Amino acid sequence: MGRTLAEKVWDEHVVRSTEGEPDLLYIDLHLIHEVTSPQAFDGLRLAGRGVRRPDLTLATEDHNVPTVDWDQPIKDPVSRTQVETLRRNAAEFGVRLHPLGDLDQGIVHIIGPQLGLTQPGMTIVCGDSHTSTHGAFGALAFGIGTSEVEHVLATQTLPQARPRTMAVTVTGELPEGVTAKDLVLTLIAHAGTGGGQGYVVEYRGPAIEALSMEARMTVCNMSIEWGAKAGLIAPDETTFAYLRDRPEAPKGADWDAAVAHWRTLVTDDDAEFDAEIELDAGTMTPFVTWGTNPGHGVPLGGSVPDPESFEEESDRVGARRALEYMGLEPGTPIREIQVDTVFVGSCTNGRIEDLRAAAAVVKGRKVAEGTRLLVVPGSVRVRLQAEQEGLDVVFKEAGAEWRGAGCSMCLGMNPDQLAPQERSASTSNRNFEGRQGRGGRTHLVSVPVAAATAIRGTLSSPADLEAAV
């Protein structure tokens, strides 16, 4: 019988397989950041172990870093200690680091693909759940905890139970103004936050094949938000065109050999998935969340649901609690929800295409009074590219704040945070209670919805702006 893409990548990386034990998988690339690595390096020191393959390891600083005054020492002493600890560890163990101020610094899941280090068929891990982003290249990429970070540092392998596989087939074509973010939010609302649990998911079908690499990364990025172990997309010409000429992509004869292999990384026609979901992109609309997990989503044209409308008691309890936290009444049209802060950025939507899409909406317009728009490029190179294209000027003229690279307001770990009860429209990935700062209220949205919301001050799509003119 044929094999799925995920099974092929898995099989190529099995170092050892024994009945009754997890497979021992080789790891091609280990990405590291400052938050989940200090205790792992400490563990190595305690055991007198080194890093087995520093040449397959890359570190950067992203979660803690400020997005203003990035040329100054980090003000928060605890954040500074964490970043300095990473610098010491990288130096001591010989790991390449792109620190704050470096041209290649940025969110760990933005810089891997940007450098060309993320390639089809690789196994990629990082102490960060959004490692699934790299699956867009047909890599098997997943988040791990700190004990596993230490394990990979010491052995370049991980014991892993073979996961089940699932196909998410998206037929049809996304309508104008509907993005990869809307697609994945629609999927999560459909499948539920636990729907992907235990599966490696392959996204496929015409609507997926039509996506750019950056849009594919947005889809794969949010795999973890419906519980999937990883999400991947078969590499194709779009993938190869993106990779070609990247600094760390193979060159010359190596390129040819690599591409020849990458072309084999597709699910065989006679392969069977353990589960399948099919969605029609043609029916999708801009999609936003109303509650406190990424499965709490509705179309922008809808309204806040009534908790009593849910079938399961646990869902009713969860929805009641979510509405109380979010300060929302059932039945309120989504478009009437006023937003204080709009955040464009993160490993979900902080790439150059995202910034272009946001700029196209705000160009020649002004951010609504009482609303602030924060635009945070995912990496230094994304920032420089945007500035070269004049996008920074577009944002500043609209009254937005143009920032330096980092995780920023995706999580309340650096100075960019919501105040209690402050409401955001955010292009990031999690609307958990307090995720963007204690008491903050998050609506997850696509980039065009974020930008239009900043202009109108209420949750909106670009079409609403045209209607208003």
Add this chain to the structure above:
Amino acid sequence: MDAFTTHIGIGVPLRRSNVDTDQIIPAAYLKRVTRTGFEDGLFAAWRNDPAFVLNQAPYDAGSVLVAGPDFGTGSSREHAVWALQNYGFKVVISPRFGDIFRGNAGKAGLLAAQVDDKVVLRLWALLEAEPGTTVSVDLTERTVRAGSGPEAVEDSFDIDDYTRWRLLEGLDDISLTLAHDDAIAAFEAARPSWKPTTL
């Protein structure tokens, strides 16, 4: 890692589902560079509420957490496991765990015991009716027991065989893997030369 065979401790009913790791420990508490001292961050936002279960005696001395489905979803932060352990928890019981959380728990020596929804509902009722009731968790037999009489709960829990064995023996994963160093070296020797390197 200390071996885990059985544990008996006060059960804490956490009547919530979808408890993501941002709720278990918010990002602001992740800045320590040690594995200890995270207990203050445990459920930090919820602990501001005097009515929260961990602000009530005798639950505040609990060591077996009983939570709704999808416990530990979201972020990969192992700090969520450490925060629970630093506070004093030895076991978390839930009908379903986030994958990464369950893996982290197994590595760090916190028992993540998966049970049927009904078992959680019965444990909640029991622990709320009789605060301070202890829950007995036997990893060898894979059973949870609590209470006595008609309301008593006795059922089995799921945990994968390999994690169970490692917890029972108190084994360190890295040492187990390093025993296969030859296999790793042989694999490395056969890797294609065009695979990328960072140095």
